[in-house]
Amino acid sequence: MTDAISFLGSPTQRTAAALVSRSFAYDADVLPVSYDGSFITVAVALESVELLDRIRALTRKEVRTLVLPVREIREGLKTLYPAIAVRDADSQAAQTLDEIFASAIGNYASDVHVEPVDGRAGRVRLDVDGVLQHDRSLEGGLFERVVSLIKVRSNMNTGESRVPQDGRLTVTFDGRSFEVRTSTIPVGGMEKVVLRFLQRFDLVPDLEALGMGAELLARYQRALRRPGSFCVIAGPTGSGKSTTSYASLQTIDLDRANVCSVEDPIECRIPGVAQIAVNEKAGITFPVALRALLRQNPQQLFIGELRDPETVAIALQASLTGISLVTTLHARDALRVAARLAELGANRSTLASSLTLAVSQRLIRMLCRRCKIKTNASSQALAVARRYGFALGADAWDAHGCEACGFSGFQGRVGAFEVLDIKPELAAAIERGDTPTQLGKIAYGVGYKPMIVDALRHVASGATSEGEILRHLSYDDAE
Numbered sequence: 331m332t333d334a335i336s337f338l339g340s341p342t343q344r345t346a347a348a349l350v351s352r353s354f355a356y357d358a359d360v361l362p363v364s365y366d367g368s369f370i371t372v373a374v375a376l377e378s379v380e381l382l383d384r385i386r387a388l389t390r391k392e393v394r395t396l397v398l399p400v401r402e403i404r405e406g407l408k409t410l411y412p413a414i415a416v417r418d419a420d421s422q423a424a425q426t427l428d429e430i431f432a433s434a435i436g437n438y439a440s441d442v443h444v445e446p447v448d449g450r451a452g453r454v455r456l457d458v459d460g461v462l463q464h465d466r467s468l469e470g471g472l473f474e475r476v477v478s479l480i481k482v483r484s485n486m487n488t489g490e491s492r493v494p495q496d497g498r499l500t501v502t503f504d505g506r507s508f509e510v511r512t513s514t515i516p517v518g519g520m521e522k523v524v525l526r527f528l529q530r531f532d533l534v535p536d537l538e539a540l541g542m543g544a545e546l547l548a549r550y551q552r553a554l555r556r557p558g559s560f561c562v563i564a565g566p567t568g569s570g571k572s573t574t575s576y577a578s579l580q581t582i583d584l585d586r587a588n589v590c591s592v593e594d595p596i597e598c599r600i601p602g603v604a605q606i607a608v609n610e611k612a613g614i615t616f617p618v619a620l621r622a623l624l625r626q627n628p629q630q631l632f633i634g635e636l637r638d639p640e641t642v643a644i645a646l647q648a649s650l651t652g653i654s655l656v657t658t659l660h661a662r663d664a665l666r667v668a669a670r671l672a673e674l675g676a677n678r679s680t681l682a683s684s685l686t687l688a689v690s691q692r693l694i695r696m697l698c699r700r701c702k703i704k705t706n707a708s709s710q711a712l713a714v715a716r717r718y719g720f721a722l723g724a725d726a727w728d729a730h731g732c733e734a735c736g737f738s739g740f741q742g743r744v745g746a747f748e749v750l751d752i753k754p755e756l757a758a759a760i761e762r763g764d765t766p767t768q769l770g771k772i773a774y775g776v777g778y779k780p781m782i783v784d785a786l787r788h789v790a791s792g793a794t795s796e797g798e799i800l801r802h803l804s805y806d807d808a809e
């Protein structure tokens with residue numbers, strides 16, 4: 331018995347096995363042994379540069395090898411991929427689902443899309459830093475069984491496939507638990523399933539770590555601490571609004587204040603905050619939950635999202651009585667927050683007197699440090715930088731791609747922000763019903779900088795590329 335074999339079945343070996351496809355392992359006589367977060371260790375019968383390259387390309391990890399007799403490798407494989415010997419279709423689906431989760435967690439995916447493609451077959455794609463990547467194809471029977479298994483684990487009605495459903499499940503992987511929100515929609519006689527990994531408290535970063543510049547951060551924190559403040563975090567889906575709101579909640583002294591929240595869904599539990607989950611089926615809507623919370627005299631309230639007139643009305647009322655509010659809103663940028671709230675029925679003069687600050691943000695992919703390449707900043711970028719008075723040399727960086735970043739050229743994300751303080755001039759404009767463009771003209775005069783400027787700061791520091799920020803934002807906003 332060698333050391334390699336004694337690893338069999340350990341969590342670290344299962345992680346390694348999830349990185350190497352079963353068919354490759356068998357074809358090439360490669361036995362995954364362990365994975366430590368940066369190196370994958372595999373046992374091989376014969377070391378060759380070509381084989382190492384193939385493993386590196388497949389796993390996108392640095393590789394260490396041990397040499398073992400081929401007989402031991404094959405025996406190890408038989409134990410390691412037990413589902414091969416198991417004919418039972420359900421266990422094949424369970425094994426596949428485990429592999430999908432392992433791959434999603436290993437790749438830091440935020441969402442997993444399990445969707446039909448031509449007829450009965452399906453595919454799995456992972457959302458990594460906002461970009462969908464092909465993970466694997468599923469043949470017809472297996473696709474249906476995997477979808478059905480997800481529905482069973484999410485407590486959905488498995489007999490129903492013609493209406494959208496949503497649910498939740500918990501994945502345990504290497505001793506860690508992940509909460510996953512699941513949803514199905516009918517697509518051409520089949521079902522598409524999206525699994526979203528919800529954040530856990532220990533993953534919520536500090537406000538400082540989100541990428542907000544020192545000046546914006548100071549202004550935002552000042553507003554958060556003001557009693558009776560009303561701060562709105564705006565952005566499209568996937569712009570990181572929830573993370574920023576959870577990070578904001580953590581800056582409050584939770585031991586002394588009565589802090590409550592209404593959320594749909596609760597994406598992470600924060601000790602010290604009374605969190606209520608919206609449950610439409612049980613009659614717990616945003617307005618119902620808010621009214622109940624307000625009877626308990628909270629000092630600080632987090633409302634997951636302002637999306638209907640009734641919730642907006644209650645939020646404004648609460649703010650007028652001196653309760654501090656943090657909430658998110660589906661709006662393109664900070665200048666559009668007042669207009670969007672007015673569309674949702676907010677009284678303009680109430681809004682003008684209660685709104686303290688609007689923040690907006692985007693999540694920008696960061697360049698892989700190992701492979702980024704020099705390029706020239708565009709003349710537009712240089713002009714904007716000059717106008718806003720910060721240093722952007724003619725040198726900038728661009729994405730290239732290497733094994734470490736899965737050949738995408740990017741690794742991780744950072745926030746680009748804008749903060750709009752509702753100063754008296756702006757409050758007057760909101761009360762008058764000025765358009766976002768008119769509001770913008772006044773805002774530039776009182777120190778507002780559009781998000782593209784903050785994003786260019788990340789270009790200037792070499793954290794990202796111009797191409798990446800232009801996927802989200804436009805130089806037109808800096809006029």
Ligand SMILES: [Zn+2]
Nearest residue numbers: 698701732735
């Ligand atoms: Zn790279």
